[in-house]
Amino acid sequence: MQTQQQFESSLRKQGLDAQAAAALASRGLELRLIPTPASADDIPADPTISEAFPELVAVADWFRSLARGFLDAEPDEKNLPSRYGASVARRNLGVFDADTAQPQLPVGTFGSFVTELTVPGEAVVPAFAITAVSVAATHRRRGIARQLMEGELRAAVAAGLPVAVLTVSESSIYQRYGFAPSASAATWVIDRKRAGFSAPATEGRVDYISREQFRELAPVLHERIRLTSPGEIIPTPMHWDRFAGLLPGGKNTEAQRFVQYRDAAGDVQGLIVYSLREHATDYSKTGLDVSLLMTATDDAYAAMWRYLFEHDLIGDITLELRSVDEPVRWMLADQRAATVTVVDHQYVRILDVAAALQSRTYGSAGRIVFDVTDPLGLGGGRFALDVNDAGRGVVTRGVADEPDVKLSTVELSALFIGGTSAQTLVSAGRLSASGIDVVSLVDAMFRTPTEPRLSFWY
Ligand SMILES: CC(C)(COP(=O)(O)OP(=O)(O)OC[C@H]1O[C@@H](n2cnc3c(N)ncnc32)[C@H](O)[C@@H]1OP(=O)(O)O)[C@@H](O)C(=O)NCCC(=O)NCCS
The missing domain is CATH 3.40.630.30 (Gcn5-related N-acetyltransferase (GNAT))
Known part of the structure; x- marks a missing residue:
């Protein structure tokens, strides 16, 4: 498995998602990466917001815009320099509209950092953690957030990150992109x-x-x-x-x-x-x-x-x-x-079905063939999960067998960390299975004795 630093540097090398940048440009908007320090060594001892330090000017403007998007008061100017240090290894994006009265302030913000998500079996999977998603109230409902999300999930896939995670201000926003409320609070x-x-x-x-x-x-x-x-x-x-x-x-x-x-x-x-x-x-x-x-x-x-x-x-x-x-x-x-x-609290979105499902252990041996549809076309297909008596799973992509279970990335991501029952998803009309014994087997394999949980907001 790659280290956190390798994922971070792979994301850095990629730069911007060309498709998202082009879609935004066609609407007169510019997508930019906001400079952030690669490591703690890159933070100056006493950063000040001045022309001599354009990186900090850009970070401060990004935070001013973010505060507005999240209904916060204008940030205290004296606190802004410390934001640069708080952005170590973050991938922060801004969308700019040159025609606004304050063109230096982004009209869209999107942040991310590489982390590890704990999965059942005292194991982890590398994760693309999304934060700071905001669009200026003057620019909403024009597809800016969608371009940012789709572009950044493509970037995460290209970097090899198997899952994305986020916490939400409103429950209604993220299932359309394949995220599931996977751990309650x-x-x-x-x-x-x-x-x-x-x-x-x-x-x-x-x-x-x-x-x-x-x-x-x-x-x-x-x-x-x-x-x-x-x-x-x-x-x-x-x-x-x-x-x-x-x-x-x-x-x-x-x-x-x-x-x-x-x-x-x-x-x-x-x-x-x-x-x-x-x-x-x-x-x-x-x-x-x-x-x-x-x-x-x-x-x-x-x-x-x-x-x-x-x-x-x-x-x-x-x-x-x-x-x-x-x-x-x-x-x-x-x-x-x-x-x-x-x-609902911790949202999870599987990007790579095989890598995600192989990262955890299972409560029962068995074989399940899944047909997975992906709303963004990033990682769907037919997959067989074979779990041995030790609870370790192997995933084979593109098998010819008939599927036991049909579901989308959302439901698979809900099952993934053990907090949602397949039976509940069947009753809700969110998952179809070839028989009741299949549903019981999925629950015996995926459900965990303790409820998944996340102890903070990000
Ligand atoms: C949420 C937010 C980022 C959406 O930005 P936006 O650029 O207006 O969103 P888009 O125009 O790209 O909309 C994308 C989709 O999300 C839907 N959507 C947008 N805002 C939504 C909201 N607040 N609730 C539910 N759905 C929403 C749109 O209807 C659209 O659906 P579709 O593509 O399936 O038709 C923006 O409203 C915002 O900044 N809100 C305040 C800050 C916030 O809550 N951020 C989310 C943090 S988790």
Whole structure:
């Protein structure tokens, strides 16, 4: 398998997708790559936005436009130089309209970075992570986003990346390009006083840490545990700065608290970031909002929840981006003390069926022949997946057998990381199978014991 750096350099060498550039040019628009540093060594010590540093001028304009697209306030000028450093190894594109009143600001933005998606079997597949998709409100519904998406997915295919991933502002946008909502995110709101929490005793200890200590510990802990959670990708340094409240312009960071759990041997096995929300009238109903709970062991999980429940003066405990199937449910005497709201979160799009399906392991042996239609014509066809008794799969393209299952890239991408049942897709009219035993076999092969999950937005 190629390394992350090899994929990045392959994307860099390719430059722009000629088809997308030509389609946009025919509408009077220019597609450009925005300069980003290839590595941390390329970031100047004290970058300033000036004519002497045109790269930073372009990056700042790209971020100004992005902030507008996402309904944010104008970015604070003093924070913009740090954006250059936060763009290391990113592939950022801008679409420019020379006739606007501010022609230096792109009317379309599209960013990406190379990462790894965790798949079942404590394995990973290289992934093209898409971010910062925006089109100026003055230029929407003219096909700009479609050109950007199609062009960049072609670039990812040409670089050999087997899947693309993204998180979404609106659920209605991405299935048309072959993306599936593949991992859900649950928001848990727990009435602390009603819950009747109990959990096994633990031998380690819980301590407050500084945000700087958290910033050092968090990537190390995530790296240790990410393979156990299908759906995760690798957070970039910018994501960790955001969790730690160290990103310039971060909101409500002064209210953050950081806590670690160390096991009896003294090793850090759990981290929490939370902030407290004042109640309008009752101090003893202060809200506790957890932005990150990360644990490597069952002990750490129990100890961190005990810490949250034993926190006096707290009414509701709220956690976002948690699993639908959170073990804490079974630590509550009154399960109705928890209100759980589920949304689609991690979107996955298979680009190379064989490479994707061969990257994971399966829960059962068997052979399934799939007919896959691809809405963008990037990777469809007929494929046989043969899984041996060890759970390893081999994919053969273009087999002559009749298909057992007919589906599009969307449904295959939903099945891929184990969070969607084939039976559900059949009932929804989204997948057709030659028989009920085939559907059961697909579920026995693809479904995972734990729900896939992604712990952050990107
Ligand atoms: C979403 C956004 C990027 C779309 O840009 P756009 O250039 O107007 O999109 P296009 O004209 O290329 O439309 C492409 C397709 O998406 C559809 N579409 C566009 N915006 C949509 C939306 N907000 N919801 C649902 N569908 C949408 C179009 O109808 C079109 O469908 P079709 O090609 O199947 O007929 C733009 O509306 C935007 O910047 N929104 C605010 C920021 C945002 O939410 N970005 C997405 C981040 S995940």
